[in-house]
Amino acid sequence: MLVWERPEPPDRPVPAPLSRERIVRAAIRLADADGLTAVSLRKVAAVLEVGPMRLYGYIATKEELLELMVDAVYAEIRPTGDGWRAALRSLAEATRRAAHRHEWFADLIGGRPQLGPNTLATGNAVVAAMDGVGVDTIVPATAAVNAYVVGAVRREIAERRAERATGTDKEQWQAALGPYLERTFATGRLPALESVVRDGPHPTPDETFDSGLALLLDGIATRIEK
Template sequence: MLVWERPEPPSRPVPASLSRDRIVRAAIRLADADGLEAVSLRKVAAVLGVGPMRLYGYIASKEELLDLMVDAIHAEIRPVGDDWREVLRSLAETTRQAAHEHEWLCDLLGGRPQLGPHALARGEAVVAALGAVDVDAVMPVVGAVDAYVIGAVRREIAERRAERASGMDQRHWQASLGPYLERTFATGRFPALATVVRDAAHLDADETFRIGLDFLLDGIGAGISR
């Protein structure tokens, strides 16, 4: 039986009352502070002031705990809008926001199917907004948006982590590479790249995400209208 269907044990006030929600919230606090490597049943139990064995009445494994953590964050992803385009845009933006607020989420998105109640509620809202779309196209459309968001946020989070590790923000990192790129482009071997680097607008992450999403939604719209 999956964790979503398995009943919790009866509440015990001594030595400390527990619930899956309290366990998951404690795990999320650990992950928000120090990443997924900081999450273990032993550490979560310590935060809650109980022995690790108490947790096994509620959660069978760390994998179940990770599934519950991801589903809890899906409660923050509530797409809204009056048509399919607005809902898909909201889906993308709220997923990206959740990933930036809970950096560890990008390491778990796109993994095992998310079947918890909050993930299913998110899916229901999105699929309902695509009611006019051919039923065979619904999942490819949603999958395309999810894939775009996952790829974008993983790149953004990877850049953030690299900045922390190097101690340089993106502007200083680009400046440090400037002389190398100038020498390389001067060879004439990469004329197309040189034109883009020198002449194209240098967009920030928000603008890059928005423009890329616009291209994707335009393509979806063209496909739907055919």
Template sequence: MAAQRGADGGEPGLIWERPEPPSRPTPSPLSRDRIVAAAIELADADGLEAVSLRKVAAALDAGPMRLYRYLSTKEELLDLMGDAVYGEIPAPEPADGDWRGTLRSLAHDTRQAVLRHKWFADQLAGRPHLGPNALAHLEASLTALYGAPGLDDIDTVMLVIDAVNAYLVGAIRKEISVLHAERVTGMDEEQWQRATGPYISRKLATGRYPTLSKVVQDATHPNADTTFDTGLDYLLDGIAARIAR
């Protein structure tokens, strides 16, 4: 989490605690919201590597130095971008006994936000987010689960949320890596399978991979949505069994 020294030279002030500068009448007005929106648009199109203060300033028809009135570093910009995405994720409904439904909706809503902003997957795997939207989302998640049957201990609630988040990050990163490969190679999944099919067939014909051969020939190979749902159900079944013990 990026920070800068306070005006008195004392403890660093996080971006969340620093007031936004007053607006000025200019041909290209700026605000943190406008800066973040422009940065997210760049990242959605070309990834985080496309985001720099210079490029964001150009997108806003402003000089780069003007952005430093609103934030100090690119790291602060990334923090603001991540918090903006948290603001898109609906707060989970109270469990009311159905903690599985609460966790399932939490996972699905987060996955949809990441699929809209693929760069956000890496931020999910990092340190805890401290922005107002992230904190509100975590508070709503904890509140929705705490006190549900089997979840009357706050440590258990945290472990359950961490387990779901770990599955979510892994599953989404895998899904996004496939989409990234399609963009880089210009081949979708079907085209890639046709291109690699002869090689795989030759390898399977050696007889050294009998179980893999069964996977290739007999497995159903569900789509990304079904794969995500099924894996999530496996995880929730395991959580239910642990709670029951």
């Protein structure tokens, strides 16, 4: 039986009350502080001041725990606004904000579909907002937005982690690589790329995300209008 449907053990107030919700919240605190490598049933049990074996009555494996953690974050993600475009945009923006609050979340999305109750509720809200749009468009449109968001937030989180690991921010990294690019462009072999680097826009991460999402939504709009 899946963890979503498996009943919890009877409440035992001694030595400490326990529930799946308490276990998941403790695991999320660990992951927020030190990443997924800090999450194990043993470490979660230590935070909750209970023996590790008590957790197995609620969660059978670490994989189940990770699924529950992802679904808990999806409770923070709800599309808002009227119409399909507002719903898809708000879904993308809310998912990005959640990934920035919980960096580990970016590592766990994008694979097999998550089927927890909060995740399904988010999906239902999106589909409901796309009322009137054919299912042949709803499925690829939502898949495209989800794929864009996963790729974008993973790149942003990877850059954050690189900055922490190296102690250099984006501007310092660009300054260090600048002389190399100047020498490379001086060869004349990359004129198209040189023109983009020299004359193109240099948007902030927010602007990059917004403009890419707008291009995607414009394409979806063209499909719907047909």
